[in-house]
Amino acid sequence: MPELSKMRKPDVKVVILGDMNVGKTSLLHRYMERKFKDTMSTVGGAFFLKQWGPYNISIWDTAGREQFHGLGSMYCRGAAAVILTYDVTNWQSLAELEERFLSLTDTANNDCIYAIVGNKADLTDPQAQLLANQDGLTEDQREWDMERTGEPRVPSACPTPPASPISLSGVSVNKQVSREDAEALYGRILRYKGLEETNSLPADKMCFETSAKTGYNVDTLFETLFDMVLPSILKKRTEREGSPTVDLEECKGTGKRARAACC
Numbered sequence: 001m002p003e004l005s006k007m008r009k010p011d012v013k014v015v016i017l018g019d020m021n022v023g024k025t026s027l028l029h030r031y032m033e034r035k036f037k038d039t040m041s042t043v044g045g046a047f048f049l050k051q052w053g054p055y056n057i058s059i060w061d062t063a064g065r066e067q068f069h070g071l072g073s074m075y076c077r078g079a080a081a082v083i084l085t086y087d088v089t090n091w092q093s094l095a096e097l098e099e100r101f102l103s104l105t106d107t108a109n110n111d112c113i114y115a116i117v118g119n120k121a122d123l124t125d126p127q128a129q130l131l132a133n134q135d136g137l138t139e140d141q142r143e144w145d146m147e148r149t150g151e152p153r154v155p156s157a158c159p160t161p162p163a164s165p166i167s168l169s170g171v172s173v174n175k176q177v178s179r180e181d182a183e184a185l186y187g188r189i190l191r192y193k194g195l196e197e198t199n200s201l202p203a204d205k206m207c208f209e210t211s212a213k214t215g216y217n218v219d220t221l222f223e224t225l226f227d228m229v230l231p232s233i234l235k236k237r238t239e240r241e242g243s244p245t246v247d248l249e250e251c252k253g254t255g256k257r258a259r260a261a262c263c
């Protein structure tokens with residue numbers, strides 16, 4: 001763990017919330033370390049620092065266990081984005097977002113962005129089992145090739161998507177939460193926050209289905225959010241430094257491939 005005094009100062013804060021076991025820590029490992037690895041149920045919270053172009057984004061992983069619930073609103077204080085995570089195979093995990101986690105976001109910034117994320121899509125969606133990348137390789141296969149040869153593998157033939165989840169892994173789990181359910185929750189969150197749907201980011205842009213296991217949609221989720229919090233970063237910097245104008249377009253997406261740093 002790096003010394004606190006040597007750490008870069010975060011420009012903006014993103015928090016990931018949700019019930020225990022939905023895969024919050026796994027999503028962060030997948031994004032920051034490009035790996036799906038064994039996890040322990042999170043105790044308290046953990047903090048990752050991501051360099052995004054010239055900016056530093058802190059991403060806070062939180063514990064879903066009831067006993068740590070009281071810490072949630074502390075982690076959300078000053079957040080520019082909150083990722084509300086559920087498990088697509090577990091209806092209750094979506095319900096918990098509204099019943100238990102939404103009120104924790106009262107301490108977030110007024111212009112905080114909310115994303116709703118259904119994880120474990122690999123258990124219900126054949127596309128997510130394979131990963132959405134064009135070569136059909138999983139992130140782990142790609143990483144392994146790169147480490148071994150220094151080159152990405154050229155696929156010999158275009159992979160044919162499997163007909164059903166059963167033909168891929170032999171595991172088929174019922175999907176309990178549909179995209180429509182998640183989008184309906186997004187609408188209720190906007191109402192809870194007193195925001196007009198017409199003036200807010202649309203539900204279909206803010207609801208994601210991901211798989212920390214295969215990497216499906218994980219980069220898209222984080223990188224979409226990072227682009228969306230740029231105005232927040234720029235506003236904060238302008239307030240701090242008193243600089244009058246910043247070219248948003250110039251800064252946008254500059255760090256797309258920056259490697260993760262974590263503490």
Ligand SMILES: Nc1nc2c(ncn2[C@@H]2O[C@H](COP(=O)(O)OP(=O)(O)OP(=O)(O)O)[C@@H](O)[C@H]2O)c(=O)[nH]1
Nearest residue numbers: 020021022023024025026039041042064120212213
């Ligand atoms: N199939 C599948 N399993 C997953 C996925 N993400 C996480 N898991 C598994 O789900 C379990 C819980 O994952 P965690 O990342 O520890 O969950 P968490 O939300 O951080 O849980 P707490 O820290 O207790 O709040 C682990 O056994 C993971 O291996 C996924 O995308 N697909």
Ligand SMILES: [Mg+2]
Nearest residue numbers: 024025041042
């Ligand atoms: Mg965890």
